[in-house]
Amino acid sequence: MAAKCFLLFLFTSAQLWAENTITFYGSDSRINTPILTFEEKQTLSAEEVLSTGHFQQGIYEESQGFSERAYWHKLTFPKLTSSDTEKTIHLSLNYYLIEHLDFYLFHGDQLQNHWKKGALDDWQNDASHYNGIWVPISLSNKNNTTLLIRKQGNSPLLTPFMLFDDVSAETQKVQQLIFWTFIISSLSILLAHNVFVFSLLRQPGFVYYLALNVAIIIALSVITGFNRWIFSPEINQWIIRNLFTIFGIGAWILFRFSLHFLKEIHIPSPQSFVKRYGDVFFIAFLFSTQIFSVKTGALFFGAVELLMFVVCTYWGIKAYRKGFIAVRFYLFSWFVLIIGSILNTLIFWEVLPINLLTESIFPVSSLLQLLGFSFAFADKAKQFERNRALQALTDYSTGLPNRTYYFDKLPALLPQITQNTPQLALIMIEISNYPTLSQAFGPAKADSAICETIKNIHKQVLRMEGILTFPLPNKSAQTLIRITSTNIVLISTTPDRIKQQVLEIQHIFDTPTLINKIHFRHQYKIGSALYPSQGSNLDKLYQNALIANHSVTHLSGNWATFTDSLKNNHAHQLSLITQLTDDIQLEKLHFHIQPQVNLADRSIIGGEVLIRWHNQYLGQVSPAEFIPLAEQTGLIYKLTDMLLEKVFHWASEHPRLLETQRLSVNISALDLLQEDFAKRVIKQIQSHQLSAKKFTIEITETSVFQNNDIVHNNVKLLHRTGFKLAIDDFGVGYSSMQNLVSLETDELKIDQFFVMNLLNDPQSQTLCRNMIDLSKALTIISVAEGIESEEVLQLLLQWQCQVGQGYHLYRPMTPTDYLTLVG
Structure with missing residues (x-):
């Protein structure tokens, strides 16, 4: 929403050209008529402007920019031929932010009707405002018909003007009504759904998303014209007077939403300048909207939105590269936001024709943007659920599968594994000097030293042949399981090569670890047991490998294989203890x-x-x-x-x-x-x-x-x-x-x-x-x-x-x- 507003106002604040024409839609072929413009130097009546106004084409583009001055536009229609007793055509406008907008209909020099259709005007309970700005132009068969349009206000642009015959006008009004109903219903349903989701999730960041829903409803109602359909005149006029303040609040909401959406992956960092001073920046902008002119506010807002687009897109790409998959819908929303804004601007450039389809681009892209953010939240919840499942199965310090994985997850995979490799060997490694390290250097440094050694072993095992890999929920595969802080296991699919595999692991322990600038070699014990001959299930296999591991002594070396005598000796040791x-x-x-x-x-x-x-x-x-x-x-x-x-x-x-x-x-x-x-x-x-x-x-x-x-x-x-x-x-x-x-x-x-x-x-x-x-x-x-x-x-x-x-x-x-x- 915020970036859409930026592109729209970037266009208007730059006073980009629009073709000086009127487009007619009806049974006749399309005709283009130049729009004549007159700048009001002093307050004049419509009759005085008609008789004395010096209308010209050269100042039309000037009239389309930000200005406190009043401009008059004149549309002249020839008198009807004798065959036409009466005829009415309908003028429609697609832009609804002109503060004061008056329409004067003349037959010859006689004023026939006067309508006030400005955003801050009282429309005198005109029911037709529910269909937008429609002005019926009744043509005379005696005199030329002239429509004078007086525009005054800080908002730029008035065109494009569109003329319809009776049939086309009614069709257009129905289509407009259906379109507005669809947009408002969709936004309302989405808002109600999100309120329900928030009541369940109660995530702080979701509050900003709900506020973003409301801000988009308000912004779309003003930009597309159905604001008078859903708000009272008092509320509507307050919105118009404080439009850039509302847009600024919407941009701030989107900024806060982005911070909460990405905070779990520490993007941006706590030291980020934008994160630390972003709120102060938006507060300063909101104050500026109350001090400076609308044109200046539009320029400031354009700069704010350009910065937001660059920063949020950068954050999103950075988060995706860190593996935060849920951010893809966040980036999709920004992409839709930009595309919708660009296409909507092309309508005002008349690069795209004005019809129901092109008029739908801006609201539909806003709706898709909201849906994208909603999907992003849902995807984030799913990813966090996957992460929780992953955390339940992995060791936090090393990212390796943990004890729960071995005893709960791996047994379900064992039948599939043994179809191709019926003979396995469980190798258990215990780093036995952890208590001594912890007492000597402190638990933190001891943990760090143990983790570093385990990671080095894992790197070595990854290069070894005949080692089973363990799939994880994040679709990665590991070769070690960390059972405890000091015990790790791996499974060999080639028991006949287990001696060589153990020797490669022992080579890792021969490399000293640096602790407090001292090279230190870990003490370790390795035990192994064969599947299925020495353990028909993983629990039994682990038990026997543990017995072999505990049988290792200084004199016997660092590795022992399980035997029945070891089992008996283990029972003897329990009795000894x-x-x-x-x-x-x-x-x-x-x-x-x-x-x-x-x-x-x-x-x-x-x-x-x-x-x-x-x-x-x-x-x-x-x-x-x-x-x-x-x-x-x-x-x-x-x-x-x-x-x-x-x-x-x-x-x-x-x-x-x-x-x-x-x-x-x-x-x-x-x-x-x-x-x-x-x-x-x-x-x-x-x-x-x-x-x-x-x-x-x-x-x-x-x-x-x-x-x-x-x-x-x-x-x-x-x-x-x-x-x-x-x-x-x-x-x-x-x-x-x-x-x-x-x-x-x-x-x-x-x-x-x-x-x-x-x-x-x-x-x-x-x-x-x-x-x-x-x-x-x-x-x-x-x-x-x-x-x-x-x-x-x-x-x-x-x-x-x-x-x-x-x-x-x-x-x-x-x-x-x-x-x-x-x-």
Whole structure:
């Protein structure tokens, strides 16, 4: 609507030419008669204009523009021939915005009739106004007939004039009435429908669409002439006087409608100048319509509508390129709006003929525009419904299918998939260090790192052959399903190539991820299960792949395939977790001590505390079996607290022991990531009145400690209290040189893997000797684990290793036996 008004007023404000002719429609052939025009310098009566007015053709175009002056037009008809006793022809106008419009009919120099048909005139209850502006011209057989038309007002244009005989006039009036009825009925029905839709949807943007409906009804009623048919004279005159204000409000409504229609896809952006100051701009324009002349207001309005057309079309195209399909009807409405405006303007240029069809272009295009916006709203609702369905089936961060897709959507597709590929393999990938990352760097950065890795895996899998694709509601296809934040699955259609496919995925994990400017490699586990031999449905297949995934250990590698023995082992692990939870609560776990020896003189200088668990149902359970389970399930925190409490309590009962001995206690790396860990340990040791200087805390798996404030604060507080810190199993796992400094390490424990192979493996000899030299250079104590023979001990002595432990020296023993040994 707004752009239609723009093109119309752009035409009129420029005072474009119109042919100086009268068109006659009737039984005779078409005739063209020039229109003579006279400019009124002073107020004159019709009789004075007829007798003294200097009519000419040259100022006709001037009369068609914006002007406060009055212009007179003269149409002269010859007297009837003797064969015609009387004849009436009818003059009709298609433009209804001239404020004051007077028609004077003369036979010779005698005034026969006077009609007032201006937009601000009182038509004196003339019923014919319901059919538009119709002036009956009765022709005389005695004198020439003259029709004087006086035009005064700010609105431009008067032509085209159309003349009809009686039959054609009646036909034209009926057609006009039918046409108006159709337009008004259509707009009213559409408005009623939209009010009903709004009552259901209650979308804020829909209010602007309803207001746009009303604005278009008002604008069309004025432009096409049926305003007097639906409004009272008072309301009609108010509309005419404030026409550009109404057009400005309509343009603002369309602007607000566009903002609400496109806001869900963030077009325009919140920082957009047009969005931030658009309302202020329209308010300024509305004020200007009350200050400046109508001509100036028309020019301003033309500029506003041109800007709106450019901006809204740009927004629409941008939204469509972003995948907002519903905007196609929005763009269609703008296209119809422009085409309708251009064609309507061509009528005034007389490029197109004036008939019912061409007169229908402007109202019909307005109606189509409204329908287009209505369809756009409906399409938007459908798209959002599709988006909601898509969101229910996809992961927000990666756009991949989610858990719901796997368990609800995929089973329905499985029969179709297995028709072509009866053998499948489910590959499950778990990024297992997410909790550690989250504690070390914060949840946001941990999520970002995980998502980046998953996207990299997806890019790699897209290039792999033999991987099943999963169709989504938006017609895209993905190859990964993100079950949880750390678990993803893919389905191989070539189980015989699964080893190669897993190797390609592992290559992704070998590429470091940058977190806080630190290159970091994710820890991960991969499990797989075959369909249908190891799972006849997706639920069972997932369960078995999960069991295989959880069976992965540091020693077994990163990938495990499902077997029946794994299933039995999984049930055993569940039993272990249940029994471990109960026994920790009941403090049924105990500890042994393995003596540590000064290698130079073979004297016992302390011992390492080793946790032990004997369950009444399971028997003796190895720490290598239950410690990883405790870390996975979060039981490790309670386990550490329980162990420290037992050790401190025992040591407090034998105070003389600590006069000559030290005790080393192992903790998990996860313990140091707890913010209050050091405070709890200090509180425990103080409650037993023990000296922290007699205790060493051994830590493993230290890769996550880099640049972690929580770890550094715990280490600093433990050191300040007097505890010594040792890096356990140095040389294997995830320990690093940097941690020797960042943890302020007091001891370096060389892993038994290197010590036990010293006699047969030159590489182990090199590494072991270098670690001892490193300890000497850093002035920290070197401790060798796993000494199994005298030859190994002598070799370590030769390299000046300071402390050792192992079966060749002493086996782990009960606290009572340890007391006896050192007593």
